Amino acid sequence: MTVKALYDYEFPSADRAEVFGDDQLVYVHWRGNPLFCSAACFRVPKNMPFAEFVTSMLHGWAASDPDFDPASVTDWRLFDEQLSGGQDKSLADLGIGHKALLSFAA
Amino acid sequence: MSVPTKKAASKPARKLPLKERYALLTRDLDWEPGYVDREQLFPHTRYEGIKIHDWDGWQDPFRLTVDAYYKYQVEKDKRLYAVLDGFAQSQGHLSLSDASYLNAIKLFIQGVTPLEYAAHRHFAYLARHLEGPAPRFAALCQSVDELRHCQTQIHTISNYNKYYGGFHSWSKMHDRVWYLSVPKSLFDDAMTAGPFEFLISISFSFEYLLTNLLFVPFMSGASFNGDMPTMSFGFSAQSDESRHMTLGLEAIKFLLEQDEGNVPIIQDWIDKWFWRAYRMSALVAGMMDYMLPKPVMSWREAFELYFEEQMLGGLFPDLEYYGIQPPRHVNDAIAEKDHLSHQVYKILHNFSFAAAFTTKTPDEAHMAWLAEQYPDSFDQVYRPVWEKHRKIEADGGRVFFQGxxxxxxxxxxxxxxxEPGNSAQISFRRSTFRDETFHTCSDGCQWIFEREPEKYVQAWLPVHQIYRGNCGGPTVPDVLAWYGIQEGDNGEYTGSPDQLAWAAWHSDGDDKAV
Structure with a gap:
């Protein structure tokens, strides 16, 4: 179904990928940790290596929980699938696109 | 014999019966257009697919006229402003249950008062664009009501702005701050729909289906916590609200009776707007269960009474006659009634560093009350998390979401x-539209998105806007400054300026602060 309107209803999406240039938005959910109400949202370069993303972005946020141990981060998933590929690869190379949802356990 | 002309002229005019006065002052002022056709005069009443065969079929149950309307409102205003003056002159704010109570009122003036103004604007539009004189006049009265509510709320609550944080920039905040985009975007959604969808969204779903859940908690909360002005405002608005509820019910019955083809369109709007208004009421749920020092009733109890009993048990069996079913996704709302308020207050607690109110971890007595109200969920799911917060706070920390x-x-x-039925699993829904991923929180929101994706892809999502650089800058202080949030409005209640001032005003032998 489309929007009923008196004119051609055609508008761009507010947060489409091109708006963010070489960056993109990525969401990260810490499974099973109810101290955080929801997943977090990050703006990151598409070419950032995954390992760098984890240390430079994720660790600071996850440390909101004083029990967070960076060494315990495991079982990464991209949406519902196991994340496969090396951590030295970039987000783009791992198939992590704009507004992708990652999750981990710790 | 002379004719006593003078005497006859000074004789008061015959007082007309109410019904006749109403007819002369509303329907009789209507006319058939002569030099344009009706479609040109009323260009917005056809494109939504709703068919109206007889606009005179709209019954106005109140038969209100302009002069009577203003007379009532002036009387009510006089009574309200007398209470406001008395409360201000006697330093009434000192007799509140606790300064933390005002967090609920901050949420009210930031989140609800601007909606009154938005409603005023849009009912004025309906007063121009609906085709029948009776619904136009009803919309005009409601437009004036909403403006009056906005003004009286500002006057009622402004007294607290002299003494407490968070009350100063509510209008700017409503347009900018992340949690206020929830009510703002709901009204923007309704105002950008056609006139009939607006009637179903605001007059029916908002003002009729959920009004008791949305407004009564604030007004009863005011009464329980010593806030006479807000309570008096509530009384002052009550007769207007009952008129608005009647308008909502009249609107839906009128539309359903006009044409059988209207029924599926209306059902669709009920399905959409129940869920939209219900999701917004989640903020009220968090307020009821966590922000009132003297709680009135739990969200669960209010939901059962005002929604399950009164609406599902009372209203919908009546609407079944027209072929209308209870809202789609209503069972998801019922399934989460033990969880909603806890999950929402968790959000506010995580993010109050970026809010114009403060939050705190519930103390032992409050948790005991919550456990009593929520025997199937609180001790099992939510108490352990709050206890972790308390432990962290005992060690001098405070968990905020650093992102x-x-x-x-x-x-x-x-x-x-x-997920309904699994409180350990966050509910993620994902849709793809024009090769872009969109996330929604529930089957209800996903259904709404997929019904009109062209509309919702334009959403002004506060988080994405911050990342796009549209909210004052990249750091938290930049964004807070752009929001209009000042130091001390936000964060943890314990140790906040409000809490410290309250403690000083109430300490024994210390009268200098008052």
Whole structure:
């Protein structure tokens, strides 16, 4: 179904990928940790290596929980699938696109 | 014999019966257009697909006229302003249950008062664009009511602005701050729909289906916590609200009776707007269960009474006659009634560093009350998390979410809700539109998104806007400054300026602060 309107209803999406240039938005959910109400949202370069993303972005946020141990981060998933590929690869190379949802356990 | 002309002229005019006065002052002022056709005069009443065969079929149950309307409102205003003056002159704010109570009122003036103004604007539009004189006049009265509510709320609450944080920039905040995008975007959604959808969204779903859940908690909360002005405002608005509820019910019955083809369109709007308004009421749920020092009733109890009993038990069996079913996704709302308030207050507690109110971890007595109200969920799911917070705070810490949350594309609430029936699993829904991914928090919001994706892809999501650089800058202080949030408005209640001032005003032998 489309929007009923008196004119051609055609508008761009507010947060489409091109708006963010070489960056993109990525969401990260810490499974099973109810101290955080929801997943977090990050703006990151598409070419950032995954390992760098984890240390430079994720660790600071996850440390909101004083029990967070960076060494315990495991079982990464991209949406519902196991994340496969090396951590030295970039987000783009791992198939992590704009507004992708990652999750981990710790 | 002379004719006593003078005497006859000074004789008061015959007082007309109410029904006749109403007819002369409303329907009799209508006319058939002569030099344009009706479609040109009323260009917005056809494109939504609703068919109206007889606009005179609209019954106005109140038969209100302009002069009577203003007379009533002046009387009510006089009574309200007398209470406001008395409360201000006697330093009434000192007799509140606790300064933390005002967090609920901050949420009210930031979140609800601007909606009154938005409603005023849009009912004025309906007063121009609906085709029948009776619904136009009803919309005009409601437009004036909403403006009056906005003004009286500002006057009622402004007294607290002299003494407490968070009350100063509510209008700017409503347009900018992340949690206020929840009510703002709901009204923007309704105002950008056609006139009939607006009637179903605001007059029916908002003012009729959920009004008791949305407004009564604030007004009863005021009464329980010593806030006479807000309570008096509530009384002053009550007769207007009952008129608005009647308008909502009259609107839906009128539309359903006009044409059988209207029924599926209306059902669709009920399905959409129940869920939209219900999702916004989640903020009220968090307020009821966590922000009132003297709680009135739990969200669960209010939901059962005002929604399950009164609406599902009372209203919908009546609407079945027209072929209308209870809202789609209503069972999801019922399934989460033990969880909603806890999950929402968790969001506010995580993010109050970026809010114009403060939050605190519930103390032992409050948790005992919550456990009593929520025997199937609180001790099992939520108490252990609050206890972890308390432990961290005992060690001098305070957990805030050091980042930005993922938001639902439709309701704009952070994606904190769990799957119906599984409180350990966050509910993630994903849709793809024009090769772009969109996230929603529930089956209800996903259904709404997929019904009109062209509309919701335009959503002004506060988190994404911050990342796009549209909110004052990249750091938290930049964004807070752009929001209009001042130091001390936000964060943890314990140790906040409000809490410290309250303690000083109430300490024994110390009268200098008052």
């Amino acid at each position: 930005l949350p993922q938001l639902c594309q439709v309701c704009q609430v952070p994606m904190a809700f769990t």
